[in-house]
Amino acid sequence: MRRLKTAIGLVLTAVMLFPVYWMINVSFTRDQDMRKSPPNWFPVDGTLDGYRTVLDQQLPYLGVSLVVGLGTVALTLLLAAPAAYSLAKLRPRGGAALSFVLLVAQMIPGIIMAMGFYAVFLSAGVLNTVPGLIVADSTLAVPFAVLILTAFMSGIPEELLQAARTDGAGVVRTFVSIVLPVSRNSLITVSLLAFLWAWSDFIFASTLDQGGDHQPITLGIYHYIGNNNQEWNAIMATAVIASIPATILLVVAQRYVAAGVTAGAVKD
Numbered sequence: 001m002r003r004l005k006t007a008i009g010l011v012l013t014a015v016m017l018f019p020v021y022w023m024i025n026v027s028f029t030r031d032q033d034m035r036k037s038p039p040n041w042f043p044v045d046g047t048l049d050g051y052r053t054v055l056d057q058q059l060p061y062l063g064v065s066l067v068v069g070l071g072t073v074a075l076t077l078l079l080a081a082p083a084a085y086s087l088a089k090l091r092p093r094g095g096a097a098l099s100f101v102l103l104v105a106q107m108i109p110g111i112i113m114a115m116g117f118y119a120v121f122l123s124a125g126v127l128n129t130v131p132g133l134i135v136a137d138s139t140l141a142v143p144f145a146v147l148i149l150t151a152f153m154s155g156i157p158e159e160l161l162q163a164a165r166t167d168g169a170g171v172v173r174t175f176v177s178i179v180l181p182v183s184r185n186s187l188i189t190v191s192l193l194a195f196l197w198a199w200s201d202f203i204f205a206s207t208l209d210q211g212g213d214h215q216p217i218t219l220g221i222y223h224y225i226g227n228n229n230q231e232w233n234a235i236m237a238t239a240v241i242a243s244i245p246a247t248i249l250l251v252v253a254q255r256y257v258a259a260g261v262t263a264g265a266v267k268d
Helices: 002-027 049-057 059-090 095-105 110-124 130-153 158-166 171-182 184-200 203-208 217-227 232-262
Strands: none
Touching: 002 232, 049 059, 049 232, 059 095, 059 130, 059 171, 059 184, 059 217, 059 232, 095 130, 110 130, 110 203, 130 184, 130 203, 158 171, 171 184, 184 232, 203 217, 217 232
């Protein structure tokens, strides 16, 4: 029975990963073999032309996405960590209502938020700018981050915080020296998810940065498909390279993510 379950799991995993494999296969396929029937299941007579094209044309888009992703992570942590600490340990008035609002905020469709941001950004003069895109992407990450961090920080023993206060630490010192180090796993989790949201965002990018001089990789792929709909090896090579940073982050941080997602779910 165990072997059967393992076999079923392997088959399902292979089915889910097949689009990723085919993307890699096509990225190495020559133009003249693209419409071959039956297609090559392996990159026979492969070519690196697609990757050369990516390095020539798509690197600026990748650089912008990296800046937007890191900026979103920084802004998310800057806002979410103190807010979560306040809700979990300081218990301000209206904390329950604020938590409910954060939960509801995650249910608002992104396109509706994008249209609202468009009018605000146009008036503020930050439309088609990288900082504007960072702020917009952070609105998706901050509510989720606050809820995750609040759940974890609620489980931090009060005795630990009381000991810090007894030693003369104020609220800020306790937060910086005690709460943040203890919350490492949850901080890494929300940082990774915030980066992935910003890295893969298309709705905000296409609505708020369509005419900007600095655009993320999602728009780079979109424009490339529209202008070169026959060069599928270059398109797939762009998608492969765009997936590498996220893949590396997931592999490196997977054990922290596993611990951070379940943090606060069970109390002693």
